[in-house]
Amino acid sequence: xxxxxxxxxxxxPLWPEVREAMLPFLGEVFGNxxxxxxxxxxxxxxxxxxxxxxxxxxxxxxxxxIFTSSGTEANNMAxxxxxxxxxxxxxxxxxxxxxxxxxxxxxRTLQKEGFEVSMVPVDGFGVVSPDExxxxxxxxTVLVSIMHxxxxxxxxxxxxxxxxxxxxxxxxxxxxxxxxxGNIPVDVRELGVHALxxxxxxxxxxxxxxxxxxxxxxxMLPLMDGGIQEGGRRPGTEDVPxxxxxxxxAEMAATTLTARMQKLSALRHSLIDGVLGKVEHSILxxxxxxxxxxxxxxxxxxxxGESILMLLNSHGIAAASGSACTSRALKASHVLLxxxxxxxxxxxSMLFTLGIDTNQEDVDYVVEKLPQVVDxxxxxxxxxxxxxxxxxx
Amino acid sequence: xxxxxEKVMQHFMNPHNVGEIENxxxxxxxxxxxxxxxxxxxxxxKDNRLEDVKYKTFGCGAAIAVSSIVxxxxxxxxLEEALTVxxxxxxxxxxxxxxxxLHCSNLGAQALRKAIKNYALSHKVDMPGLTDxxxxxxxxxxxxx
Ligand code: FES
Numbered sequence: 001x002x003x004x005x006x007x008x009x010x011x012x013p014l015w016p017e018v019r020e021a022m023l024p025f026l027g028e029v030f031g032n033x034x035x036x037x038x039x040x041x042x043x044x045x046x047x048x049x050x051x052x053x054x055x056x057x058x059x060x061x062x063x064x065x066i067f068t069s070s071g072t073e074a075n076n077m078a079x080x081x082x083x084x085x086x087x088x089x090x091x092x093x094x095x096x097x098x099x100x101x102x103x104x105x106x107x108r109t110l111q112k113e114g115f116e117v118s119m120v121p122v123d124g125f126g127v128v129s130p131d132e133x134x135x136x137x138x139x140x141t142v143l144v145s146i147m148h149x150x151x152x153x154x155x156x157x158x159x160x161x162x163x164x165x166x167x168x169x170x171x172x173x174x175x176x177x178x179x180x181x182g183n184i185p186v187d188v189r190e191l192g193v194h195a196l197x198x199x200x201x202x203x204x205x206x207x208x209x210x211x212x213x214x215x216x217x218x219x220m221l222p223l224m225d226g227g228i229q230e231g232g233r234r235p236g237t238e239d240v241p242x243x244x245x246x247x248x249x250a251e252m253a254a255t256t257l258t259a260r261m262q263k264l265s266a267l268r269h270s271l272i273d274g275v276l277g278k279v280e281h282s283i284l285x286x287x288x289x290x291x292x293x294x295x296x297x298x299x300x301x302x303x304x305g306e307s308i309l310m311l312l313n314s315h316g317i318a319a320a321s322g323s324a325c326t327s328r329a330l331k332a333s334h335v336l337l338x339x340x341x342x343x344x345x346x347x348x349s350m351l352f353t354l355g356i357d358t359n360q361e362d363v364d365y366v367v368e369k370l371p372q373v374v375d376x377x378x379x380x381x382x383x384x385x386x387x388x389x390x391x392x393x
Numbered sequence: 394x395x396x397x398x399e400k401v402m403q404h405f406m407n408p409h410n411v412g413e414i415e416n417x418x419x420x421x422x423x424x425x426x427x428x429x430x431x432x433x434x435x436x437x438x439k440d441n442r443l444e445d446v447k448y449k450t451f452g453c454g455a456a457i458a459v460s461s462i463v464x465x466x467x468x469x470x471x472l473e474e475a476l477t478v479x480x481x482x483x484x485x486x487x488x489x490x491x492x493x494x495l496h497c498s499n500l501g502a503q504a505l506r507k508a509i510k511n512y513a514l515s516h517k518v519d520m521p522g523l524t525d526x527x528x529x530x531x532x533x534x535x536x537x538x
Contacts, residue, residue: 304429306395306453310405324429325453328493332429347429347451380411380457382422382433382449 004362007318008294008355009151009179012204014245015356021248022206025241033238034229043240050247054211057250058177058196059187066212066230067243071178071199072102073223074212077234078174078195079106081220083115083143086172090140091115096128096157097338098150100176104334107145120146125287126155126339130162141171148191149180152322152335152351153286154295156180163192172218178202178210182253183292184261194218200242204356205249208242256356264293264354267363271296271352274367279374285336285349294354299336299345302384303377308350311373317366322349344383397454398488404458409465412447419512423504430456432500434463434508438516441471448504455487455494456501462486463501472509476523478502 005013025046031039033047051062068074083093095107097119107117118136122128128146137144144166149156159175166173174195177186181196182203188196195218199210214220214233226235253260272284281301300308305321312319320326322333324347332346341349352366378384397405414435424431430452437445446468450460463483467475480498484490490498506523513520 302451304452304456307405307457310454314406323453325456330493343429380408380449381451382431383451385413385449 001316002362002365003316004365005318005357006352006354006362006366007320008353009202009351010320010353011207012201012355013357014206015204015249015252017252018205018245018248022241022245025244029240033240034227043238046244046247047238047240050243050250053247053250054198055213057186057254058181058198058213059189060196060213061216064213064216066214066234067238067246068210068212068234069208069239069242070210071100071176071197071202074197074199074210075100075102075176075178076106077212077220077223078176078197078214079103079143079145080110081223081233082172082174082195082214082218083110084113084221085219086142087115090138090142092118092138092141093143093145094118094120094133094136094141094171095145096120096122096133096147098122098126098128098152098335099145099147100151100178103145103147103176122338124340125290126150126153126285126335127287127290128157128162130158130165133162134165137166137171143172143174144170145174145176147179148175148177148186148196149184149292150286150335151179152333153297153339154179154291155287156184156290156292159191159193179292182250182257183294185257188213188215195220200246200249203249203253206242206245208239209244209246209249211246260356261293264358267354267358267360268294268296270360271354271363271366274363275370278367278371282348282374283345285339285341294358296352296354298348298350299341300348300350300374301345302348302381302387303374304347305349307377308348308373311376312366312369315369315373317369320351320353322351323347395455395491395494397458397491400462400486400488401455401458401490404461404487405454408450408457408461410447410461410468411449413449414445414447417447417508418516419508419510421504421507421509421511423500423507430497430500432456432460432504434460434504436505436508436512438472438512441473443467443470443472443475446505452500453494453497455490455497458487459483459490459498459501460504463505467505472513472520476506476509476520478505 031043033044055062172194181198196213201207285297305323306326324332336346417435418438419436422433446464448460483498
């Protein structure tokens with residue numbers, strides 16, 4: 001049976017070059033970067049090289065990179081660390097309604113500490129409008145955090161415009177660029193942000209290698225207390241293999257970016273056209289154009305996501321869904337609901353995320369199998385038979 | 394994907410008795426507004442027995458397997474026997490369900506019960522404990538447990 005992996009949002013395969021780069025650090029080069037001897041030097045050199053590589057990917061400088069264990073950690077550090085550092089100037093922060101849980105729940109923690117949180121709504125495409133952001137900013141707003149691209153529908157947000165509107169003297173602006181970094185051009189100066197999160201596992205690097213970029217001169221409190229690693233902002237012995245992998249992945253991402261974007265955009269177009277053309281009563285979710293190259297997301301009416309995933313899996317296809325039944329908490333995706341998708345349609349949400357190994361045959365295979373799966377589930381769906389009866393009058 | 398037993402997977406991949414019964418003697422529909430699951434059972438009754446049972450299900454893999462196994466469990470049984478089926482029995486027949494999917498097993502028993510009640514009321518059959526009681530309110534938060 002053909003195997004088609006279209007769940008790159010959940011995990012990406014390592015570039016072989018990344019694995020190669022990491023291996024010595026799981027073997028002979030085991031030293032602690034902080035040690036003052038040859039073993040330490042080897043590890044430290046590798047750490048600093050990775051810092052350069054990550055900085056280069058996003059147009060920052062190496063000193064501004066703080067390595068973290070995950071995008072979640074980077075987001076926690078940014079939201080809590082940046083807001084707490086400014087608590088004496090104000091206790092209000094602004095986030096969007098479609099942020100990742102690591103942002104949402106960090107904001108909730110701040111709420112318990114006395115901060116007020118405003119949530120900016122999005123439109124039907126999942127776009128955060130700069131006007132809306134501005135409307136929520138107050139005199140005591142110390143932090144705005146708006147994601148660069150959404151990891152469930154792929155919509156790319158107008159972060160640079162938001163930064164421009166907030167102005168030089170505005171609040172600190174953080175962007176969660178975990179979904180976008182390595183997949184579309186990301187340049188911290190062009191975006192005009194003060195802090196940016198990224199994670200290597202979204203661009204074929206290893207898990208455990210992620211980073212927060214914080215602009216020089218911007219104050220941030222650490223999440224953990226400890227030693228002097230990462231300038232004291234992220235203490236704890238460095239995960240050198242993961243960081244080396246992140247660095248190499250950043251380099252690979254930068255050199256392959258244009259070609260990869262072209263290839264993935266073409267494949268994604270083909271998948272979207274195929275699915276919308278062959279599956280009746282299906283809609284595209286997210287912005288039709290302003291979206292991550294490899295993201296094809298849909299709502300397929302009258303059926304439920306988990307059962308779609310299970311049948312796709314039986315055909316060797318991996319995808320994801322934001323349905324209530326697929327989530328452990330049995331709640332429909334907050335992103336889809338914020339976009340105005342109703343509960344019933346959200347149940348049929350599907351997300352295909354294409355990656356470096358995806359080819360046209362994979363797309364064709366999904367376009368062939370998905371309609372069969374949908375048909376089969378609709379044959380047993382009471383909603384579908386109701387719909388048909390109503391249609392017949 | 395939740396870890397399902399082999400039995401759940403079998404019923405999910407090849408659900409038994411899917412469909413609708415035209416001119417059914419009883420129809421029972423149960424829905425959960427929170428996670429959106431919905432199940433409709435159709436029954437044909439002859440001599441107080443469930444001569445035929447069919448259903449349609451909108452929901453997760455567990456919900457589909459539940460409706461399939463419930464239809465198997467009660468087909469050919471008397472109405473009274475069918476009413477003794479509990480969610481726990483359904484889950485057991487399926488060799489267990491993941492904890493956060495147990496609520497899906499309620500749907501099957503509830504939808505079937507509703508279908509039998511619908512039959513009893515429309516055919517003027519007295520069934521103590523069923524036709525003379527109010528159905529409990531549908532549990533709006535079953536999915537959040
Ligand atoms: S039908 Fe929603 S979790 Fe089973």
